Amino acid sequence: MNQTPNASFDDEQILIQALLAGESAAFECLIGRYHGRMLAVARGIIGEAFADEVVQDAWLSAIKALPEFAGRSSLSTWLLQITANGAKSRLRREKRHQSLDEGWQLEDNDERFDARHHWREDVSQWELNTPEAIAENAELSAIIEQAFSQLPPMQQAVMELYDLQQTPMPEVCNILEISASNARVLLHRARTAIQQQIAQYQDSI
């Protein structure tokens, strides 16, 4: 219970030193901060079934390699790269050779538009129309969190890396081994899904 948020851990160097010194608060901070992101990436690559195991292994490799972590990238990028590599080699081992790069072509049956490609219904002005107002609404926040957690794994992984971690697109493609056009379609689908959930809530208030 004593997960005292230690502000000095915001500095990665301080966090790393505390980890190497074996401070328990540092380990809890590390896991609290990165475990969810690593799971999102692992699920995107290998699916729900093996994701936990892959992330557990990634943590162990990362901790072993930590003394050699030179800080050439951020801790986040480094951990996600280790996770992605582990997930990819696990995928090869499982011989589940379906390509990660399939099944993303744009569907053309978008219900939101009529035959003339106009909006079927007007896009209404949102009552809560700033990101701050949206995030402050507890009910809506829960809806958004849920919508994000229920995105198809690959969409979630791309959105986690690009929108939340602000990883540059070429690196996202490299981590997930997908093409740029695939990544962009997955990203847009994920964003659309979140927007639609928020719109649904806003229409109901």
Added chain:
Amino acid sequence: MLNCKEIAQQASDYIDQQYSWRQRMAFRLHLFICGNCRRYISQLRSSIESLRLLKRRPQPILNDHQKDLAKLLREEIHKR
């Protein structure tokens, strides 16, 4: 001239500034005359930003599995 469906499908590319000047102008021309698409683009931006805000909040207290993991990793460091 782009239609609403094309605007919606390409909205992320526009937001992320993937477009050439010419494509941007075509996009803006449509937004200039279409309130629905203007609202849609702004909502998409707000959606991304609000998710960012939510995910930036301090992490909830670790669950038991994560606490065990933290302990395990700490022991690994001590093994060195």
